[in-house]
Amino acid sequence: MIEREAHHASVAVVIPYYQRKTALLRRAVESVASQSELTATQVRVIVVDDGSPLPPAGDLAELRLPDHLTIEIVARANGGAGAARNTGIIHALALGCTHLAFLDSDDHWAPSHLSAALSALEDASFYFANSMHDEVPSFSYFKAMKDRRGDGLITGAEAFDLILDECVPHTSQVVYRLAAFADIRFDETMRRTGEDHLFWLTIASRGAALAYSSQIMGHRGSGISIYREALAWDSPTFIPRLLDAFRFRSLVAARFGLTAAQARVNSGHRQRAADEIAFALARRALHSPHTVAREVKQVLRVGPALWRAIAAAIPRLPLIRRRMVNA
Incomplete structure (x- = not known):
């Protein structure tokens, strides 16, 4: 059994940022600020500016934030989403965060996403949830997930086979215990596909149980996407x-x-x-x-x-x- 620490959690929310449209990042951060049942949880939003042509500061100006949430911008030379996420992971480790969540800068969360994740992570080390993708639930695209209902656990061996065949977790719906996988990084040589898939497989290869929720916990946006393009x-x-x-x-x-x-x-x-x-x-x-x-x-x-x-x-x-x- 994993030691209970949800009530003392410090969650890093890593947002890789490279956009040309205004207001997308603001909506993403507002969805973090609107998370429910987190007043006892410290939330640290880390926006990694990956050499974006549109600076992030404008979208973040005059945001009203709850007391338990802080935001900082970490600037780096453009290296792709994987490299930006790696920068965020390193920063989160330096801050001593217990959990890490990813959120793409044009996506946004449902209000209960983080509280549901922290609850699920009392019995697992890695969590992912369903989301809306072009108005279609993302789990419906995957044969291993389309018939699952509610919340559940997938054993490490089953998780590896599942993810080997299909890249089921969408990055913006992933939350995990940072200490459990502190050494894992995204492969920065793959900038268009595969870097997230390899990350999830590496986690599954270590035998960790994966928690999931079939509830819609987020929506994908329409900003810059190297993969979609x-x-x-x-x-x-x-x-x-x-x-x-x-x-x-x-x-x-x-x-x-x-x-x-x-x-x-x-x-x-x-x-x-x-x-x-x-x-x-x-x-x-x-x-x-x-x-x-x-x-x-x-x-x-x-x-x-x-x-x-x-x-x-x-x-x-x-x-x-x-x-x-x-x-």
């Missing part, structure tokens, strides 16, 4: 995102002692990333051949494992296209 086929970051996805699956294979079944799941996802890279290169060759040389160089830098996976995908390009169209 890289989803469109014609986006210049479409192939770099897929390269990050391939690297992520390669890191998982190298870092964790996967069972045969887990290795099959992971290699399937890795081949899928290679399939989509092969499709994207073929499409670029047809529609924008002037970009192909640059993108081929990016692929070549990844190494022979990707080259072989792309070669295996070429005979299946019509099937891959149909799959992507229907996704």
Whole structure:
């Protein structure tokens, strides 16, 4: 049983900030300030300015905050969301915080998010909740979560298998005991996808039970999203995102002692990333051949494992296209 300390908690809320629209950060922080049943809990909001073109100070001016909440801005050179979150983690450790929550600067929380998280973390070390994503509950996207109701615990072994297959926790809905995972950091080499997925897998690999709530505890916003911007086929970051996805699956294979079944799941996802890279290169060759040389160089830098996976995908390009169209 984990020692009870919710009533003496000090929660760091790490907000990586890189935006071009005003008022998004203000709404996010106001949702933190509006958290219920936290008067005995110290809340430290750490806004990490990741070289944002729009400074955060304007959104934070004249905010009315409860006595138990403080805000500070930590500035750093642009390094991506993972690097900004790492800066926040280091700062939270220096402050002696007991718990850490993440919140993207364009997202916002339901009023009971933190109190529910602290309650759940009396019996677990890591918590995540459901949220609204484009007006759809995020759990509905995942086969492992769409039929779960209420609150619950997932054992460490089950959690690893679940997260290996699907990146279920949304970063803005994660809260965890900081001391339990004080050494874990986001991989800063993956800036478009995979860095959060690897973080959650690392936690699950340590056998920790994961608490979850199927209640809607937040809403995703519409500000800058490096991931969403890289989803469109014609986006210049479409192939770099897929390269990050391939690297992520390669890191998982190298870092964790996967069972045969887990290795099959992971290699399937890795081949899928290679399939989509092969499709994207073929499409670029047809529609924008002037970009192909640059993108081929990016692929070549990844190494022979990707080259072989792309070669295996070429005979299946019509099937891959149909799959992507229907996704």
